[in-house]
Amino acid sequence: MEWSPVCGAGRGAVPRPGWWCGRSTTEGIQAHVPRCPGAPGPRGHDGTAGPVQARDQALRVGLQSTTSGLPRPGSSPCRSTVGDTSAGGLSSGRAGPSGKSAVHDGTSSGRNFGQRLRSLRVNAGLSQEALSHEAGVSVRALADMERGRTRGPQRRTVRALAEALGLDAAGADELEEAASLGRPRPCRSAVAAQLSAAEPASAMAARAPDLLPRPPRGFHGRAAELAALTRATHGEAPVCLVVGPAGVGKTALVLHWAHRDPAGPGDGRLHADLRGFSGTGEPTAVEVLHEFLTALGVPRERIPESENGAAALFRSLAADRRLLVVLDNARDSEQVRPLLPGGDRCVTVVTSRHRLPGLIVSDSARPVTVDVLAPPDGTALLARVLGTHRVHAEPAAALRLAELCGGLPLALRVVAARLAGRPDWSLESMADELSDRTRRLSLLDLEDTGVRAALHLTLQQLPAHVSGVFAHLGRHPGTHIDRYAAAALAGTDPAAAESALEQLTAAHLLTETAPGRWAMHDLVRLYARSLDAHPDTLKRVLDHYIATGTGAVAAAEPGAEDCFPLPSDFVPPAAVRRFDDRSAAVAWYAAERDNLTRAVAAADAAELHDRTWRIVMTMWPLIVWRVRDGWAPLLRTALTATRADADEHGEARVLNVLGWVLTEEDRTPEALVHLEAASTLAARAGDAFAEANALIVLAMAQASLGRLDDAADSCERAADLARRIGDRRMERLSTQHLARHQADAGHWHRALTTATHALALEQRPETTDIPHVLLLTIRGEALLGLGKQDEGISQLDLAAREAESAGYDDGALRALTALLRASADPEVQARYDAALSRLTPRT
Template identity: 45%
Template sequence: MLEFRLLGPVELHRDGAGVHLGPPKRRTVLAMLLLADHALVTTDRLAEALWHEQPPKHAKTTIQGHISHLRRLLHPTGDATIVTAGDGYLLRTPADRIDARRFQAAVLETRLGHSTPASTVPALRQALALWHGPALAGLCTTPLIASLAAELEEARLNAVEVLGQALTTEHLAEEAVFLLRGPANRNPLRESLVAPLLDALLATDRQAEAIELYHRTARLLADELGVNPGPAMARAYARILAAPDAAPHTAAPVESPGPATDVLRPLLLPRSPAGFTGRERELAVLDDAVKPTRDAPLCLVTGPAGVGKSALVAHWAQHAATAFPDGVLFARLGGFAGTVPAADPASVLRDFLVALGTRPDDVPQNTATAESLYRALLRYRRVLVLLDDALSYDQVRPLLPGATGCATVVTSRNRLESLVAADCARPLLLDRLGPRQGAALLTGVLGSDRVDAEPGAVGCLVRLCDGLPLALRLTGARLAMRPERSLREAAEELYDERQRIALLAVDDVDLASVLRASVAHLPPAAADLLGLLAHHFGPDTDLGAVAALTAATPADARAALERLLAANLLEERAHGRYALHDLVRLFARTLGPVPGPERVLPLLDHYLCGALAASAVAVAGSQPCCRLPENAHPPAVTPVFTDRAEAMAWYARERQSLVAAVATATSAGHHHRAWRLAVLLWPLVVQQPEAEWEAPLGHALASAAELADADAESRVRTLLGWVLGEKGRLEEAARHLELAPDLARRAGDSEGEAIATANLAQVHERLGRVARAGQGYERAALLARDAGSPQTEMLTTYYLARHHLLNGRPSQALALARHGLGLAPEEQVPARRAMLTDLCGQALVALSRHGEAWEHFHRAGRLAEQDGFAADAAEYYARAAETRTPGRA
């Protein structure tokens, strides 16, 4: 049974298990069909959802491809069908299979006349339980999708409001407070949320909190909208004031519950950093984060070591302090000081209490009592609390004021996700400086004359320093003390990876010590992984590769990755890719010995198995071009591909790692893996022949020669010859391709001999050797037939038919192409069927049979779309458009 989910990430479940839907555009098409509620959705409406106002030229073709994929996903159960109607589509499925429809039905039921609070509570509890995140998450970010998501979110808030009021009526006010507080904090101007929350707070004996919430909301309404609270809030406020033991109507300072003296106005500002520049966006985020629009605003500034977190907050605090009339509290927690232990929160708490006016002898010895006194002193005050260089959530938690009027800013190299989850901290991830900001920082150290004189060298320095302000300041300091040196010379020194880390040091300040302090707090598994990733041959990696590299389970590998991410020592990119920045990578290489050749074997096998799986899907029905080596160990996580698009996307993501893996395998003496990895790149090579493939194929050829393996050498030379031919280097291509057929024959590989012979014939044809080309194509077709490989025979027959067509023999070309189409069942190898069908169309055009040609071009386009060859499909459709048929405009 199918279940569609729109109330959160858009998902499809079959019999309780998730079904992979593919890219965001495909999920967007599905969501649009589901939201239409059995109504027609035009292709123009779908294009608006996918691209807004700038759909590509072949938008309809792309939409048709996504519809085809969705139909295949829905087909097995028959619970849902997509119907083509006019210029659009509609999806038919029972309403109870869509969570948004079930939610809407439950909400509608509670609005009927016979509904009571007692029946509303369970109904809306179940309805809201259907939500599992922001509506329509993971779709295209177009205005239409944003509008549809906003409509669903509005319905959700309406349901929360109704349920909150019903809970209070049913004497479940504590649950109502829990339900309403978060949405009310996120929507502080929404009176329909605040009013039931006021009633719930009153019902739980929190009159003071309710009065404070009312006045805060009233101030916001006046400041932001220029209006007074509406009737619902006014009535709720009247009920609060009429209640027994209501709190005072206005907040006023109160006596401390402990033995403190008069509360002082502390001003413990950090030293303003000299030469601070840039960061305008981040400063604006900090300003916004501490606005009193929510309870106890809290901002977490996090980022890698040396990125300038402390400097940013110290600079910002100089002007931000004026918004906090009751003072500023600042503590350097020393979480990553390296040479001294991190600060004890109890000690910092004592300093804060003294700064607030408590006599030192009267500070409570019990930490919990000291926390209570600290929060009592701040309850009705506006104080800014700055906590710099925090190590953990436990170090920060006792120092949070918790008072509505106070704001807290925390800096940490760790992400402190508990602070976000438990205390609603707003995270500000501080990134490295870009070229312009980095140049501005160097200008502040060196002056504009030196920086402006060498703009190219400045860009190199910023890049070699990873955009880290600390590294740039250290480089600037070395240059400032050496006025005779050019910036280009400094860049050339840093370019040498062996000495770059050592050069980033001035006196007792050096980047290595700063990074060492971060690594010191890692658990052993994460520290080991950091060292291994530093020697990984690719630019980035994924979970499967990490599991192979560490010989760990996927769960353990993920835990180690998460720890490195939390410490900002690792960057997570799109598609679950992980990468080290250059300076971290170079430092991490110093943490242990270089892994030996055997350590890389599991990782090579990981890429080998992935490439084998991807190549099998790249052309449906094709045979694998090699097998795993006898001593290979399949990894714990091997990619699984459902269609060609997924396989090619994997190739694109892993391209650089696969190319580097070939070179690594050859240099490490793992020759059996090197040549296999290279030839398994063929689907990507065919798609991107213009790319630089000579280097990996050259490594593979060296490995094949080392093994004296005729099969390996024939395959590598065949692929290398084809690449060189596509680049127009025909004589070089011929030298490889003339050797390949005989090598394949010696290896007993008739199919490989056929492909090599066909590739050689193509080179002959492009060199003008028409007769030799024709003989080669004929021989290749015979070899493929003798090999008993219909797929290869289809390919060689296509080449032979094309040769006849190019040489003015359309009738022979048409007959051969039709023969090729009959070599395999219709459901197999759609891409090659598309090529042959297109060739039939070209031959029919040459024979002036335009009506038949038009049909063949359209059929070829549909076949190419079916197999994920969008560019080829567009070319076939273009040929159809150029073909004029009798009776057709």
């Protein structure tokens, strides 16, 4: 029958160094009771006391006692002294006032600690699950503590519990004191000193184990990561956490770092592959501990069979050693904790594809993140494997290969292996093969290893619903994703989607590039796309962009008419982002511009024509704000989609916007063709709003050709149509453009009167929008033309400042241009230059 005074049956409450497991048999006690110095022992072959015989004799002194002298569960033989044998040879400790031993056996102290912990938890209103989550301690370990089964958790665990419970310094000290009563104090240091003195240096050197695998071949670069690893392994009992995605080279980094300093920790280097992301199954903690203890010289028959016992023995043996312990490929924090050494001079390095925040909380682990290689380092890795001559002969192709592999060392090594087996292949031909996205993952697999296999092992460790979200993310057409888009893809709500995104980020399958925005590595995206997903996934995310874009239009241009009716089979998202004001809509457009453009391309490729042109039309405020950004190709795609969709209403709207963009690009002859067609389509459909809109843009094209009278006539016709349908907003827009043409013709009085009338038509005068800014600019120009210098400058400055605050750089540039004609103020010139610089990168 076995007994164990070791507390913490769960991995969350790991026993402290010096706690021991033992058996009631003599052999068990000999194996597991710490030997105390000072006991006589049998002689070695040369007549002197050998170290092992000395330790065995120290045990036999204790075994001369009666059965009552045997250690009880919870007691610590290490507290005894060899001077008092009146009660069986081993003293139980100092006598208290009553003459009884003052040393606790751990049972009552364990109950006292557990009762105190439970009381604090209940008073804090926390369940065991909640406290477990906050403290980074497993629920099982927490339950064992409260029941008194764990009599003295380690200090770092107690600190984590105190912080999670919100205790002040005094409360934390009291909790630590209660825990300390259950921790036996070993005499390990004295024993180690005696053994070191008795054992020759050659024997000590021979006893230093080295379980590290060989250093990686072809390792290159990583200077920053190596330096970070060195910094993270300084200090008292450091635990360093090396994390990164599958195939990024975490193990290679750690082994290269460890082998750089052969002397390293002088008492040995231990290594275990925990196979947390392996298809071959994980070793148990006991199996790893058996290997470590055997390497440290413990006979196999004397290694405890229980996890707690083996962990306690390992920590005690490590207490006075300088060891490097590498725990590779860890699944989670719970797998690591029983394997941590107990010595203050031991260094532990853990690698994982997960972030393991629990280990940071409970053991103050210091994270070192390993990312993909930069292209130059990627080509250097190819050169290490293939030879510099072959890589230097095709530098452009080598760089292209590094980029196609996304800087992932695993992918680069697979490519190098393929090329090494085909010496007649050029690097360029390999790059051409990899350029085919449908074949890339297959080409990056060799036998049972490769990118796909590594990602599969990472994904299978995650819950099924998280893996399902991951598969749907692969259908996202853009480069970045937020929780609303993820929810639409997976057919869930944003809260559930965000939780899955965070778990995928912790597994390094996603990267959070900005708060609330995530991105996938190219190879990870290809893998996600190879997985099964709902057939309507693309349609759902496209409808998400239509719904969100419609909301953004309403916030950016209050009062604007809806651009279109929704598709007949529209799939409404579970939740749509709300925009509180115009600035929020502007920020969304800026962040999502690339995604919206890619969504249009994806819809067009999938022949979802009704979605293609609608997404483009939700972007019209962005097109207006940044009219010089080359929108014509996107609008032509939308135009083709409206015709394929046989939607004349949509065709007229797209033609109108396209004609306006072409006019702004000084491509007026092309613009006139589209604008006349737009006006005809709208009139034929009886769509007065669309016809008025087309007439306004037609007037712009006419004005650019110098036909200012024709332009004014078109604007007046547009204003009449607006008044006929009672659309004050369209009437204001028509009048604004009429005032513009009058000002360009030098009719200052008419321009001033018309602009003032248009401003009076504003339904929300407190709101700044594009027509408002342009009307203020026209008024300022008219006032200057009438010789009212101060009033004109004031009006133009107001227009520029409102445009700047609204992010309407084109409008700011127009107002500042007019202002510079009246004033050579350096501040105005600086504002003009700033607005121009903001527009220039997209011209």
